[in-house]
Amino acid sequence: MVAGGLDALIITGANVATPRLEQEAFYRPLIEIIGWASENVTSVLCSCLSTHALMKYLHGIDRVPLPLKQWGVYNHRVVGPHHPLLRGINTRFDVPHSRYNAITRQHFLDAGLTILVESEEAGVHMAVSEDQFRRIYFQGHPEYDANSLLKEFKREALRHFAGERDMPPLPEHYISEEAFAILAEYLEQASVAHAADRPLPDFSETDIAPHLDNTWTDTAKAIFNNWLGLVYQLTNLDRHRPFMDGIDPSRPLDCLPTHDR
């Protein structure tokens, strides 16, 4: 670990290789990091699978498998409009998701967490720990580039032609008509080549990318801006101490002026 602590920590997702998260190679090191972070880090942001792992470790909640992969770009709505992490952001915005499992709305509530952003179609995207700031949970992927889902689709489609899986569904609300036309033509050519045991044509990523839109990064930056601003405001100058003097770690946002809460 970093001597003296960290102001903030981002924990990314991971791929799973076993049926249970606690059997994964990353699980033990991850919970060690979480234990260390509770004493040495002001705020931890968890992305996707790390959110699922922490829900298991801290709250005993098992994620549930989804009938189909949830992937695409989904409309979301702010449900905690007065939370300082959401200050000044759009109340309705998009976030990409890409996952086979979910922590449900009820799971978050049962764990005593506060839901801040959710989607009718994709479920909860963002929640915070009971103290409102020390752990931030994402299920979606606001960090994605415009072409990230396209690259994932390409990887999965190529796995299909390699005989490793069935043909993946298209990511939802993401592929424009123009992009679909190019993609459909590629898939048809690839299917013919595959059936004839010929090499697959090149996946025309650069032809498709101009027809994809990014509808989430502005809001993602605004939320990160709020998060980092709050970390800067609350963290002690002494790296050995997560919070400024007088801040209660169990309610760190209570020190903010009322209009900032």
Added chain:
Amino acid sequence: MMPDAAFQVTEQQFMRLVGTSNQIAQFYVHCFTVPGLPRSEATETYIAHH
């Protein structure tokens, strides 16, 4: 913790969000991984040079 195929791109995506979101606060960024995950030689080399 991301697998090799998405290891560097995920790092870049979060670096970009952190680096472009706040124009005032300056942060030193330290990158970490966890032991025990299967890694290619190229990714091991990348991690070692970080």
